[in-house]
Amino acid sequence: MDIVKLTVHELIEKLQNKEITISEINNSYINRIKEKEDDVQAFITLTTEEALKKSDIIEKKVNSGEINDILAGIPIGIKDNICIKNVKTTCASKMLENFVAPYNATVIEKLNDRNLICLGKTNMDEFAMGSSTETSYYKKTRNPVDLSRVPGGSSGGSAAAVASNMVPWALGSDTGGSIRQPASFCGVVGLKPTYGLVSRYGLIAFASSLDQIGTFTKDVQDASILLNVISGYDVKDSTSANIEKKDYTKCLKNNVTGLKIAVPKEFFGDGINSEVKKALEIAINKYKELGAIVEEISLDIANYALATYYIIACAEASSNLGRFDGIRYGYRSKDYTNLKDIYTKSRSEGFGDEVKRRIILGTYVLSSGYYDAYYKKAQKVRTLVKNEFNKVFEKYDVILTPTSPTTAFKLGEKSDNPLEMYLSDICTVSVNIAGLPGISIPCGVDSNNMPIGMQLIGNHFDEETILNAAYTFEQSANN
Amino acid sequence: MEVKKEELLHIANLAKLEIKDEEIDKYLLNLQDILNFSNIVNNAPIDDLKETIGERDSYNVFRKDNIKVFDDMNGIVDNFPEKQENMIKVPRVVQ
Numbered sequence: 424m425d426i427v428k429l430t431v432h433e434l435i436e437k438l439q440n441k442e443i444t445i446s447e448i449n450n451s452y453i454n455r456i457k458e459k460e461d462d463v464q465a466f467i468t469l470t471t472e473e474a475l476k477k478s479d480i481i482e483k484k485v486n487s488g489e490i491n492d493i494l495a496g497i498p499i500g501i502k503d504n505i506c507i508k509n510v511k512t513t514c515a516s517k518m519l520e521n522f523v524a525p526y527n528a529t530v531i532e533k534l535n536d537r538n539l540i541c542l543g544k545t546n547m548d549e550f551a552m553g554s555s556t557e558t559s560y561y562k563k564t565r566n567p568v569d570l571s572r573v574p575g576g577s578s579g580g581s582a583a584a585v586a587s588n589m590v591p592w593a594l595g596s597d598t599g600g601s602i603r604q605p606a607s608f609c610g611v612v613g614l615k616p617t618y619g620l621v622s623r624y625g626l627i628a629f630a631s632s633l634d635q636i637g638t639f640t641k642d643v644q645d646a647s648i649l650l651n652v653i654s655g656y657d658v659k660d661s662t663s664a665n666i667e668k669k670d671y672t673k674c675l676k677n678n679v680t681g682l683k684i685a686v687p688k689e690f691f692g693d694g695i696n697s698e699v700k701k702a703l704e705i706a707i708n709k710y711k712e713l714g715a716i717v718e719e720i721s722l723d724i725a726n727y728a729l730a731t732y733y734i735i736a737c738a739e740a741s742s743n744l745g746r747f748d749g750i751r752y753g754y755r756s757k758d759y760t761n762l763k764d765i766y767t768k769s770r771s772e773g774f775g776d777e778v779k780r781r782i783i784l785g786t787y788v789l790s791s792g793y794y795d796a797y798y799k800k801a802q803k804v805r806t807l808v809k810n811e812f813n814k815v816f817e818k819y820d821v822i823l824t825p826t827s828p829t830t831a832f833k834l835g836e837k838s839d840n841p842l843e844m845y846l847s848d849i850c851t852v853s854v855n856i857a858g859l860p861g862i863s864i865p866c867g868v869d870s871n872n873m874p875i876g877m878q879l880i881g882n883h884f885d886e887e888t889i890l891n892a893a894y895t896f897e898q899s900a901n902n
Numbered sequence: 903m904e905v906k907k908e909e910l911l912h913i914a915n916l917a918k919l920e921i922k923d924e925e926i927d928k929y930l931l932n933l934q935d936i937l938n939f940s941n942i943v944n945n946a947p948i949d950d951l952k953e954t955i956g957e958r959d960s961y962n963v964f965r966k967d968n969i970k971v972f973d974d975m976n977g978i979v980d981n982f983p984e985k986q987e988n989m990i991k992v993p994r995v996v997q
Binding site: 508509522523524525526632658661662726727729730733734748749750751752753754755759760763764766767770774779780782786788790793796797799800801802803804805806807810842845 | 913914917919920921929932933936937939940941942944945946947948952953963965972977978983984990993
């Protein structure tokens with residue numbers, strides 16, 4: 424039995440049947456990291472030594488009956504923009520190279536409460552700004568399916584770590600597609616929950632009205648299990664929704680009879696690769712066979728949403744990243760004579776190109792004279808996008824689109840052309856603009872054997888419907 | 903709208919970022935590209951729509967302003983880039 428190939432629910436089952444032990448699980452993943460990390464480069468910081476100690480302690484407590492929790496001792500990877508106390512949290516930036524978080528993010532507290540074990544902090548685009556994980560200051564993560572290709576981004580390290588079996592699951596964050604697109608590129612399941620379902624306390628902010636923490640897993644059942652762990656109201660995040668806690672494993676019915684699925688034709692236009700379209704058409708037919716009611720609709724928002732996304736996200740980023748001034752924490756330039764020098768030189772030396780570009784764009788669209796032309800209009804388009812989605816959800820349960828217009832591209836292929844890189848987010852950003860939940864699940868491969876992802880979008884706080892739809896498709900593909 | 907070099911440098915200065923002379927053309931080109939694409943928002947049917955400020959309808963979230971002592975003061979102090987005793991060291995502000 425190859426432990427690292429198992430899903431978490433399979434690991435749980437084998438633990439309960441006493442076929443494997445907690446230390447066997449953790450040792451297997453740590454050995455796998457030793458084997459694969461040189462090629463894949465998914466981690467910025469490894470916490471494997473600490474993990475082994477924790478694994479021993481948890482195992483003893485489970486054996487003595489002190490801990491009684493099916494998730495105790497299961498390893499996980501964490502994107503490096505989520506704070507873990509006493510562990511470096513770099514956001515893949517030189518700016519935070521030496522930042523050791525003095526507190527835990529709420530999601531980390533929740534994982535700790537369940538005795539999960541973090542094996543490391545995963546690589547990402549600097550401050551989550553990018554779609555390929557190539558803007559990281561530290562390293563370029565490679566797609567485990569083809570090492571010459573990108574894993575997607577910004578949570579590329581988390582996606583690659585799961586896809587290469589270095590962790591059974593991982594957390595990421597999604598501001599414009601940063602979970603779903605890398606999940607699609609690496610052939611794993613990526614879930615971006617509804618804005619407000621998961622606390623963002625301790626997630627280093629990029630664009631606060633769009634950011635959301637979510638999951639990378641090997642299958643949909645694991646996504647439900649992990650969402651159960653991390654979701655819930657948190658007084659420390661004022662955008663956190665105070666709603667009743669659900670058990671997301673109960674919605675997996677393996678039945679989509681009568682489910683109304685909308686397929687917006689604008690998401691299957693010229694920019695979408697023909698092999699991606701073909702795989703999606705097969706998936707659509709599969710849903711019809713399974714008893715779902717699938718109808719083509721018009722939802723002409725993708726281009727507006729992408730432009731709006733880059734205006735709003737950069738505006739918010741320019742404000743959020745104002746805190747990095749070289750004074751209280753983070754990088755401080757050695758070369759200064761006065762306070763203004765500290766600010767300017769620390770920021771100029773500490774931030775990479777893409778981060779600077781977005782801060783400048785954000786400052787530009789917020790500046791006097793351009794505020795009305797760009798930012799104010801973008802906020803109105805945001806209303807339009809929300810209204811259009813609301814109209815669709817009056818009639819349908821799920822919206823089905825490709826996750827990304829293409830499969831994983833080659834390293835370096837788009838790094839010199841920011842606009843082209845931004846266009847790879849065209850299918851995902853509108854979901855963040857409207858604050859909806861979205862999941863990407865694998866639905867085939869292209870002629871280069873690269874994974875293709877299907878995105879299922881649900882109504883606010885209706886993760887259950889997309890999880891069940893994704894699960895039912897996955898089960899039918901497995902059988 | 904065309905972005906001019908002076909405007910770029912002014913914006914960079916507001917954002918407390920230095921742009922090297924050799925980088926100016928690249929930044930101008932990238933910024934212009936993205937802004938040209940962003941002009942698409944001008945074609946959106948938004949005349950009668952209000953702005954959405956945040957993701958959800960805007961409302962204030964209040965809580966009691968209770969004092970809670972942070973449990974790891976050393977963790978904060980250790981992150982100071984430069985310090986003297988337990989204080990952040992900065993250059994003299996008042997000459």
